[in-house]
Amino acid sequence: MMDSMKGKNGSSKAVIYCRVSDTKQTTRGTGLHSQETRCREYASFRGHDVVQVFADDASGGLINRPGMQAMLSFLRQNRRQPHVVIIDDISRLARGIQAHLELRAAISKAGGILESPTLEFGEDSDSQLIENLLASVSQHQRQKNGEQTLNRMRARALNGYWVFHAPVGYKYERVSGQGKVLLPDEPCASILREALEGYACERFSTQAEVKRFLEAQPEFPKTPRGEVTNQRVNDFLTQPLYAGYLELPKWDVSFRPAKHEGLISLETFKTIQNRLNGTARVPARKDISQDFPLRGFVLCGCCGTPLTANWSKGKAAHYPYYLCRQKDCAAKGKSIRRELVEEEFEALLKALRPSAELFEWASSLFRDLWEQRAKTMKEQGKSVKAELSQIERKIAQLMDRLMEADSESVIRAYEKRIGDLETDRMIIRERIEKCGTPLATYEETFEHSMTFLANPWKIWENGSIEHRQTVLKLAFADQLAYDRESGFRTPEISLPFKMLEDICSGNLEMAHPRGFEPLASAFGAGLMAFPNCATEYARAR
Template structure:
């Protein structure tokens, strides 16, 4: 007699990733084969459920939908058809857990590739096939990891492209990282600025990044400090690859670096050094001198506020230090900032004096460039010495019987490997300037020629930069008298401003070695002084 109703069945298909869904035909091929099997068995297909997730995971949206359907139609005794056992799970434990889950929901598992049964032989065969599927998954993962590690050892980044880079196919290299503008330049400037002291803390870096329209923000239209910390901690921006889980540290990369390794290391040194107070949140366009001008009586930084009058609000600077004789005595903003502009104007050199300074800096630039070419041999000798030290420490680790001693030796080895990587980076870039002298002139000497121009910028970041670039320390202001003698940064001391004339300018050969050291284009990028910040615009590659 012909059956009045046919057996209900659902199809379950799975591929390992969403990429296989976009670029492959695996899901449709599995469904076609399952439908062919259902037609042969005379089953009525009432649903098709799919997943794009690895077979090692137990929780899946598609499979959960299958279980929900089975529970809703328990009386029908629905069949679940899969193409192959490895499409169900690639983990022996999860396989049997999912089998029990389907059974409890009232489903029966079937496949055109295997006959599931409850006898000992069928269970053994099913166990073997599930075990083989698990082994294939683990072996594929192992081979993929080994190939990725080998490519990383050769200097190629193998994960998702970091912000500021994108993947591009390059002849002879395959897909590799290339800078993505304008993000690459923005990130490079943020790293250089933090290393040189232009940005005192991450909060100032945050303000800088938020002022860049091209830099991505979150839903609240801001840049998180955590994102900045992540960017600053990645040596990939310095052209090196570190993957601690794979035992790779500071491997020279084939991609273009955004900053030198020395600059990146300076960033790490600043971040791991003595913590600094975060930048004041109340520094704004209204009071750009807040925190930089100190009280002439107690020496504490002046604060600022708006004072409410009868018909309007008025801006004032004031000392808020308890016990100071000048405490809460207001200074009109126009007075203190007007006198500051007068002080800044006095820094503008005469045209002749400026030309002499320009010629002196050019001579220094060329002299430093020439000297760089002779440093390669010295650096190679230092690398050889470091390698001997590493070998000696490795021998000591073998003989050590204390975990604390082993950890100390390992830390010392990591530090030596970092030094070696820095020296190799310096050898690779010996004698190559970060930019041409003319480009450095346009950025650095334009500021030296007229610092007031940058002070009149609409951006608070630019106005605060003037304070760090032009002055070596905080200004001291005495209410009713004005500013005390200001300590200018080294570049302005050289060109003299209002304090020197052309006759007092000395040629390059007459500059004291100590002064040259302060102007050295290799000066540590980690210094927070105005000299370091200024030099970051014009320094040579180490």
């Protein structure tokens, strides 16, 4: 056999097999290089001519490794000239007794002869006993390392640290005394915060709308097809990490505060869960597009059914139309030119724009209310603390009852109730910590709101389909009915614009210092009505 292994120069042909456990060891360490060096030194000592080196970065418990399969293929192709297979240590071949035996047999069947600088392989019973014992020890070490790693990861999770891959919106950075900690990863963090808060406040009515919003953000990670999957959207909405908390039921790690900064508050997260567990909503229409932004929002004036839309083929081009397709409707199939409907709608939207004086007055009023609210927030801390004490008493009472309960169903009910109260307690503690400290300035809080109130038409004109859908929800309290003959019927506008409309109409009176009795001459009957809201408000101040 040894004669058939000799090369032209009299040396034996050999291949080297090296293995490390994962990819990091190939990029951050020198494990593969060190193994190859020792194997080459051994080959030189034994007079072997190394013709090729094979390497893997995979667990020793696996058999189907690319490097191993490539080596076996090479040995089979050169079966007429058997090669020595050199491994640095028995654990490099495998870290499991079953995997070791299978690979040992596969190498032998392919014509390879196993050798190592740390162990002499043989076919006698004593050599095989030692080999199998060492393979068993290697398997035990792998299993023990796995148990220790798992225990360390669980202990770190118990201390509030996330121990898996950083979720979208976060990245790992080393913090002195804490190791790797999750930190917001911009711009994904801000995009995800807007999506989560938008779903909580019903800016996005369904998960489909959240999906559409995320897909419209160029910086947000997507699949190769440019999509954000429905499952991923649901994962975002149900992941407590984004609220600064973590929970790992499989490891018996209960819901607890985490060591990283949340993108949203716990109260917002709970609102999202309540929405997810509440009544199912009608899915967002897939046929709403930039071509027909009013599809589904404008109703037929005859039957009250939402109008659909389509492109109709003419002699020279395609033309866009809105139309009703409801059975038994007098207007069924009668197309309405898109430009006619949308021009009238845009006129309605432009009419919602308040005057500069009225807008300035409203902005000043909102600022006064904001400052007044900020002053009273600290006083509310007492009532919040009282609510916290009440919840803690309920938890204590339920714990006492739980200790005395015998029925499994009763125990589960108590545990669920205690879990809900624990969450409420965390929310209240979060409120207490932030009590008296606004999350943002007045400008940051009302910037988008005031921009919308100042001119909703501007957002409609320049916005995406998602922004246009938001304008429809915020500007109008209900859908709009459109009649083919008379156009749009009187719209039901939303509360903010309705209030501004009432103010402009002069339906306000100055309250007399003594009450709502007939005005004294000293107060001035000339100020009963507000012909100009902004001017009168300035005088009153």
